[in-house]
Amino acid sequence: MSYKVLIVEDLPELLEAMSDFYRGKGAGLWEVVTASDGKDALTKVADNDFDLMILDIMLPGASGFDVCKAARSKGDCPIIFVTALGSENSILKGYETGCDDYVVKPFSLKQLYAKSLGLLKRSKKAEEGDLLRCGMITLNKRTMIVMVNDREVSINAKEYFLLVYLLENKDSILTRRAILERIWKDDLNVTDRAVDTAIRRLRDNLGEASGQIKTVIGRGYRLTEE
Amino acid sequence: MSYKVLIVEDLPELLEAMSDFYRGKGAGLWEVVTASDGKDALTKVADNDFDLMILDIMLPGASGFDVCKAARSKGDCPIIFVTALGSENSILKGYETGCDDYVVKPFSLKQLYAKSLGLLKRSKKAEEGDLLRCGMITLNKRTMIVMVNDREVSINAKEYFLLVYLLENKDSILTRRAILERIWKDDLNVTDRAVDTAIRRLRDNLGEASGQIKTVIGRGYRLTEE
DNA sequence: AGCGATGTGACACGAGTGTGACACGGGAAA
DNA sequence: TTTCCCGTGTCACACTCGTGTCACATCGCT
Numbered sequence: 001m002s003y004k005v006l007i008v009e010d011l012p013e014l015l016e017a018m019s020d021f022y023r024g025k026g027a028g029l030w031e032v033v034t035a036s037d038g039k040d041a042l043t044k045v046a047d048n049d050f051d052l053m054i055l056d057i058m059l060p061g062a063s064g065f066d067v068c069k070a071a072r073s074k075g076d077c078p079i080i081f082v083t084a085l086g087s088e089n090s091i092l093k094g095y096e097t098g099c100d101d102y103v104v105k106p107f108s109l110k111q112l113y114a115k116s117l118g119l120l121k122r123s124k125k126a127e128e129g130d131l132l133r134c135g136m137i138t139l140n141k142r143t144m145i146v147m148v149n150d151r152e153v154s155i156n157a158k159e160y161f162l163l164v165y166l167l168e169n170k171d172s173i174l175t176r177r178a179i180l181e182r183i184w185k186d187d188l189n190v191t192d193r194a195v196d197t198a199i200r201r202l203r204d205n206l207g208e209a210s211g212q213i214k215t216v217i218g219r220g221y222r223l224t225e226e
Numbered sequence: 227m228s229y230k231v232l233i234v235e236d237l238p239e240l241l242e243a244m245s246d247f248y249r250g251k252g253a254g255l256w257e258v259v260t261a262s263d264g265k266d267a268l269t270k271v272a273d274n275d276f277d278l279m280i281l282d283i284m285l286p287g288a289s290g291f292d293v294c295k296a297a298r299s300k301g302d303c304p305i306i307f308v309t310a311l312g313s314e315n316s317i318l319k320g321y322e323t324g325c326d327d328y329v330v331k332p333f334s335l336k337q338l339y340a341k342s343l344g345l346l347k348r349s350k351k352a353e354e355g356d357l358l359r360c361g362m363i364t365l366n367k368r369t370m371i372v373m374v375n376d377r378e379v380s381i382n383a384k385e386y387f388l389l390v391y392l393l394e395n396k397d398s399i400l401t402r403r404a405i406l407e408r409i410w411k412d413d414l415n416v417t418d419r420a421v422d423t424a425i426r427r428l429r430d431n432l433g434e435a436s437g438q439i440k441t442v443i444g445r446g447y448r449l450t451e452e
Numbered sequence: 453a454g455c456g457a458t459g460t461g462a463c464a465c466g467a468g469t470g471t472g473a474c475a476c477g478g479g480a481a482a
Numbered sequence: 483t484t485t486c487c488c489g490t491g492t493c494a495c496a497c498t499c500g501t502g503t504c505a506c507a508t509c510g511c512t
Binding site for chain 1 (some may be wrong): 499500501502503504509510511
């Protein structure tokens, strides 16, 4: 089994150094595809399924961000940005666009490679664990991590289990009674309104995705893709 | 056991100072091989297996980069570049070529030596066993050595296995139950609170890195890069 | 408009966790 | 063997923080 990596970099020497490094590791562990300008990169992203991408940001043709966006709309393979020293804004923008990690020039190939392996392992794990998705919400039952638009949000225990219940029954209307029985289990001597409060706090923490929890008056709540 | 170091430098006085310095350290800790021009260096790289190389960039015959490349194609021993003041471009190119560290002339021999030891230790560790890293924490599963910011810390058995578990699942929230089943295995007749205590003692021993272990109330613990 | 249902803020209680101290037990040193 | 020490689990206490409830505002349906 080998991993397919796309390396995009316009400096010929650096591109060669990087691709040589990856090709040299393991016995054919990596299948390396390279591109030296944005247009070329976009074509290759469209035509292939990569396990990992390493993108320079400053590129002729199209920026690394554009390539990243194109890749994200297709799948969610891990992406590492390569950025020039001191361009913190780029890093920030990179994270917003949805990159997973970055290295700052000058960087050591070893360091880049270590990050590659790390990301790869993590994405493998994410595949294995059962993901619950709905609209902008992603919940990983194995890691118990909740993401909204690829940004992690922190929620409390009750809210977490409530969200799991909602996700497992998305589009269904869940009555307060049903929620109480599922989440509160043992101590059912709480008011129906406790559910309201839990829902409220969940909404608060979900931020932009709060609208996905709809109130169905007289019956309960339901989670939608909005 | 001794380490084999190649020092390449065309200034005779400096070359002598460096090699004397390394030879004087420890009782035969270093086996020093020297070269004063690129061609000589290339030959010696081809004929030997070094544990460390110190390369001047400006050389008659062939540049330090060429020597570095030759060395890289052969193995991956740590390399330190020696560069003249102000030539940042060289540094950049150095990292791209795959050097691990550099010093700028004029430099103190002590400083160079410190970097040497650091690199050596790191590369030794890296090749010996699988390293687990997260933030300032580095754990070597083979030697069972735990480092925080390159300083070794001593921890007990339970804490060690707990830390391994955390590192192998970094960013995941691990419930007390999961931890109990993994670490305590056989005798599950211990309280959940035993986990708390283990976590506390691990935190104590991790010192400055203690903050990387986050408490997730109602669910468990998780290790982050902070 | 009127009334029930839901959202929102504040507050208090209690579960969950950090921390120090202690006890038990096994292994090392004498 | 005895003695001591270190590792580890448990308990008690303090404190933080999650969470349910209440009161009031707002919304939505009839």
